[in-house]
Amino acid sequence: MSTEAEQEHQTPPTCDLLSLLLANRRPTGAVNEVWPNLDIGDAATAQDEAPLVSLGVTHVVNAAHGPRHIDTGSRFYKDTNVLYHGVEAPDCKDFDLCPFFTETADFIHGALSHKGKVLVHCARGISRSATLVLAFPMIRERLPLVEAVEAVRKNRNILPNVGFLNQLRQLDSSLAVQRRST
Numbered sequence: 001m002s003t004e005a006e007q008e009h010q011t012p013p014t015c016d017l018l019s020l021l022l023a024n025r026r027p028t029g030a031v032n033e034v035w036p037n038l039d040i041g042d043a044a045t046a047q048d049e050a051p052l053v054s055l056g057v058t059h060v061v062n063a064a065h066g067p068r069h070i071d072t073g074s075r076f077y078k079d080t081n082v083l084y085h086g087v088e089a090p091d092c093k094d095f096d097l098c099p100f101f102t103e104t105a106d107f108i109h110g111a112l113s114h115k116g117k118v119l120v121h122c123a124r125g126i127s128r129s130a131t132l133v134l135a136f137p138m139i140r141e142r143l144p145l146v147e148a149v150e151a152v153r154k155n156r157n158i159l160p161n162v163g164f165l166n167q168l169r170q171l172d173s174s175l176a177v178q179r180r181s182t
Contacts, residue, residue, distance in 0.1 A: 058116035063128035093163030130158035145172035
């Protein structure tokens with residue numbers, strides 16, 4: 001049985017999401033915990049084992065995987081116990097990140113279920129990584145997009161590109177329909 005809020009859920013327009021993302025911005029660090037044991041960070045953090053070890057990171061999601069982006073991978077972390085998941089995505093509004101939402105959410109969920117700590121990064125930790133992190137609580141915790149944005153924004157400035165925001169809006173709408181039918 002669905003709640004009244006789920007029945008009336010309306011995905012906000014992109015301009016409202018942008019206003020939410022741009023409101024009350026404040027400085028954030030190279031890496032920030034945005035959900036319990038889930039961090040968003042930049043490439044420099046992901047490419048330096050010392051901060052990863054000190055943060056207790058057990059899993060890394062590279063949202064800019066690949067030789068033309070940030071070329072880390074399982075081999076890069078071979079001297080650690082870090083498990084790796086790579087998504088080869090340019091920070092381009094026309095790139096379809098949707099096919100990676102569920103697999104990345106499942107990877108994050110699996111890590112957190114086993115008391116792991118996850119770092120999701122791209123180049124600056126603002127667009128690609130933020131998009132994948134936002135999809136996680138939407139898919140696994142049943143949060144609407146606005147609530148996911150508000151949760152992450154408490155601890156980090158993020159700004160997914162407009163194409164990624166529209167993909168998150170599509171995800172929000174489809175998840176709302178699923179919630180209504182279950």
